[in-house]
Amino acid sequence: MAINGKVALVTGAAQGIGRGIALRLAREGADLVLVDLDLAKLQAVADEVWEMGRRATHVVADVGDREQVFAAVAHAEAELGGLDIMVNNAGIAQVKPLAEVTAEEVERIYRVNVQGTLWGIQAAAASFKARGRKGKIINASSIAGHEGYALLGVYSSTKFAVRALTQAAAKELAADGITVNAYCPGVVGTDMWVEIDKRMAEVTGAAIGETYAKFVGGIALGRAETPDDVAAFVAFLAGPDSDYMTGQAPLIDGGLVFR
Known part of the structure; x- marks a missing residue:
């Protein structure tokens, strides 16, 4: 198990891709801090992690609130003894023509997708530095972070922003390992x-x-992606085989967008 004994925090862990990532990291030997807004679903994922023989704790938190993100990292340190891997997975989507998007809608999606990622980077980096650890920060972008999509324009812009934050943070934090x-x-x-x-x-x-169906029909590998497909790549990013990789945002889409 590549990350045996490491502590990983995953936001948006109650369902979907976040749940898949949390369970895969547990299979790889990590203990988990699960963060989301739905307590019942968080508890269910935590139970699954415990059944695998790994430790799990959960925190109900809004990633758009900086103090709550820092508190979640402090919880990881207090309950599981530290933090080694931060997965800023939480995010929301929006489907709307650009001409109709309201100020309130823009504020909400940027608060979660962009600020939530930034607060996660800050909190994890502070924890790693305080403990003298070489940590890993892993952020959720999207194919929409490589190509803007009609009716998903604001969402796409948030995922481009995540790529920018990833590159800048990689440059700023490399000297700290x-x-x-x-x-x-x-x-x-x-x-x-x-x-x-x-x-x-x-x-x-x-x-x-x-x-x-139209989008799936354009995938070269001929099927829709599963959370496990994403989680397998995140496990690589969390493990030692990616130690010489930083500032990157690879596509894991089955062959839909080519760069």
Whole structure:
């Protein structure tokens, strides 16, 4: 197990990709701090981690609130003895023409997707430096962080911003032995994509499921992505085989966007 005995904190861990990442890191030997807004779902994931023979604790927190993110890291230190891996996975989507986006909507999505990532970087880096540890910070970007999509324009801009934060943090923290990378999923069969498909249907008049099927039809490997596909790559970023990699945001999308 590549990260046996390490402590990993995963935001947005109650479901979807975050849950998949948490369970994969547990299989790789890590103890988990699970962060999300849904207490019942967090407890269920924590129970799954304990059943694997790893320790788990959970924190209900809003990643858009800097103090709550720092408190979650402090919880990791108090309950599990430290922090080695920070996965800033939490995020929300928005489907809307740019001409119709409101100031309140922009503030909300940037607060979660961009500020939430920044606070996670800050809190993890402070913890690593205080303990003299070479830590790993892993951020959630997207194929929409490499290419802007119609009706997903503001969401795309937040994921471009995550790539920028990843690159800047990698340069600033390298001297401390801290690596910072991102992962860029494509069309993952989660509740987020169910909601995206529904909203696309409302805006474009397409049938429910049509937008999802259209995107999946463009994937070279011929199927939709699963949380486990994403989690496998995050496990690589969390482990020692990626020690010489920093500031990168690779696509893990089955062959949908090519760069």
